[in-house]
Amino acid sequence: MVAAPAEDDRAASNEDRAATEEAKTGAHDLAIPPAPAEPTPDVKREEAPESARPAEDDAVPAEDESPPPPISPLVGEMPGRAEGGEAPIGDAALGDGAAIPPSVPLGHLPHKGGEQRAVEAAAEAGRAAIEEEKAGSDDIAPSPQRATEEVATPSEDVVAVPDITAHEDVVMEDEPAALPISPLVGEMPGRAEGGETPENLAPALPKGFAAADQRPKEAAPASQPKLSWYQRLRHGLARTSSQLTGQIASLFTKRKLDEATLEDLEDLLIQADLGVETAMRITDTLASERYGKDVTGEDVSRIMAGEIAKVLAPVARPLELDLSQKPHVILVVGVNGTGKTTTIGKLAAKLSGAGLKVMLAAGDTFRAAAIEQLKIWAERTKSDIVASKLGADAAGLAYEAFQLAREKKSDVLIIDTAGRLQNKAELMAELEKIVRVLGKLDPDAPHTVLQTLDATTGQNALQQVEIFRNVAGVSGLIMTKLDGTARGGILVAISAKHKLPVYFIGVGEGIDDLEPFEAKDFAEAIAGVGAA
Numbered sequence: 001m002v003a004a005p006a007e008d009d010r011a012a013s014n015e016d017r018a019a020t021e022e023a024k025t026g027a028h029d030l031a032i033p034p035a036p037a038e039p040t041p042d043v044k045r046e047e048a049p050e051s052a053r054p055a056e057d058d059a060v061p062a063e064d065e066s067p068p069p070p071i072s073p074l075v076g077e078m079p080g081r082a083e084g085g086e087a088p089i090g091d092a093a094l095g096d097g098a099a100i101p102p103s104v105p106l107g108h109l110p111h112k113g114g115e116q117r118a119v120e121a122a123a124e125a126g127r128a129a130i131e132e133e134k135a136g137s138d139d140i141a142p143s144p145q146r147a148t149e150e151v152a153t154p155s156e157d158v159v160a161v162p163d164i165t166a167h168e169d170v171v172m173e174d175e176p177a178a179l180p181i182s183p184l185v186g187e188m189p190g191r192a193e194g195g196e197t198p199e200n201l202a203p204a205l206p207k208g209f210a211a212a213d214q215r216p217k218e219a220a221p222a223s224q225p226k227l228s229w230y231q232r233l234r235h236g237l238a239r240t241s242s243q244l245t246g247q248i249a250s251l252f253t254k255r256k257l258d259e260a261t262l263e264d265l266e267d268l269l270i271q272a273d274l275g276v277e278t279a280m281r282i283t284d285t286l287a288s289e290r291y292g293k294d295v296t297g298e299d300v301s302r303i304m305a306g307e308i309a310k311v312l313a314p315v316a317r318p319l320e321l322d323l324s325q326k327p328h329v330i331l332v333v334g335v336n337g338t339g340k341t342t343t344i345g346k347l348a349a350k351l352s353g354a355g356l357k358v359m360l361a362a363g364d365t366f367r368a369a370a371i372e373q374l375k376i377w378a379e380r381t382k383s384d385i386v387a388s389k390l391g392a393d394a395a396g397l398a399y400e401a402f403q404l405a406r407e408k409k410s411d412v413l414i415i416d417t418a419g420r421l422q423n424k425a426e427l428m429a430e431l432e433k434i435v436r437v438l439g440k441l442d443p444d445a446p447h448t449v450l451q452t453l454d455a456t457t458g459q460n461a462l463q464q465v466e467i468f469r470n471v472a473g474v475s476g477l478i479m480t481k482l483d484g485t486a487r488g489g490i491l492v493a494i495s496a497k498h499k500l501p502v503y504f505i506g507v508g509e510g511i512d513d514l515e516p517f518e519a520k521d522f523a524e525a526i527a528g529v530g531a532a
């Protein structure tokens, strides 16, 4: 068990966030084929037999060992780590082998009767696949930038094992009888109490993944009245919108539209993070409609909403999942603190709640708390999880998680990554390596590279996209923390500049606070027009 004290970790994380400031630079009807009908074996958390592990030198280009990475304390080096005591964090942490995820449709259910035999067969197949991979992966070329990358030693860090028969006596010590945060039954869309899959819980996905209307009534938080998504969006963007509309209103008090006013408006819109391009679109449209005439703040807001919606419409797209892949691999990248892990949890809730088989991989091996956090999300969302020790090779973990997800026939594998290492170059090298290594198993993997952006960082988010796009091939964005920020306009500037799909937005820390990005709703919420 990783014994890094949580407080230290948090303190370190805060420092890290400061340190990385320099680095900081729709329709959503997800078409997903029905869930698989074939049963899949469940896999226990077990210690990996050597034979079952792909040697890292074969599978994964090694991390540069010289000089030893200061951020990668190995087990024996970790303060407070008990030798032979607590199990490492993610020793083959494949969810709860005994529990059948209640949202998994019947076709997904692990075997009851001849379960063991089936698992053994699957394990055998898994071993064969790994052997095959070992044999075929010698051709992994070291990165040209990393000439010192050496052939690695077997991945002792990653313990994700298909073979549950070889080490029946090995029990994960970190597998608690009851986790500190128990699965919140009712939090999950479509999840019923008692662990049974309701008959009507077909894996047909509504808007943007979720089967929200299938939530059992008792699932709603008891205390507070639940706001609709639209209300929460408007509430979240209230600061952005009130600041903007207040300034516009004072600019256009009894004023005819002239050149000076247009310039003032343009400045104001740029300061509101909307970006030069969108600011000019708005002023041009306003000028063509109202030049020389009286203009009210409402006129400007209406035109602003229309122009913003036009900028956002092309990027408000659904996250397409190709479930013929088994798994569709989603790599989640972004600066630390932008909400990667939380967003992964929210996505897993939607997917798992809709009946898909989800596996999470704790690829942020830099922060013990990130690993723990993801384990909790996995528990809450009934997803499988593959985790490893603090400081383990993230690319190796991603590789093995991909293999395991294939063996388990997971529909979706979501891989978390570190948001920072000791410096930006290290982080970028790690991300490149993860992408490269996944590509060894499937040239199209990762099938989606999601970048999370923290709306509160404003203009820095623009540069963050630039950087991660080049390194990791970002294919879509999720903007988080739109609740309570006055800087929501940045999403418009990013959309105009990068034209990357924006799949979802986050307006809170809760499991339900992630929704498909809707251009018109968002534009109206920012401009403060439309029904409240």
Ligand SMILES: Nc1nc2c(ncn2[C@@H]2O[C@H](COP(=O)(O)OP(=O)(O)OP(=O)(O)O)[C@@H](O)[C@H]2O)c(=O)[nH]1
Pocket: 013, 334, 335, 336, 337, 338, 339, 340, 341, 342, 343, 364, 367, 370, 417, 418, 419, 420, 452, 480, 481, 482, 483, 505, 506, 507, 508, 509, 513
């Ligand atoms: N208000 C708000 N908070 C959020 C949102 N999304 C994430 N957070 C919070 O932001 C903080 C950082 O989130 P994480 O998910 O740990 O971010 P991360 O990118 O994984 O961070 P690292 O592991 O350090 O790389 C946590 O306190 C989250 O609860 C959101 O949409 N709104």
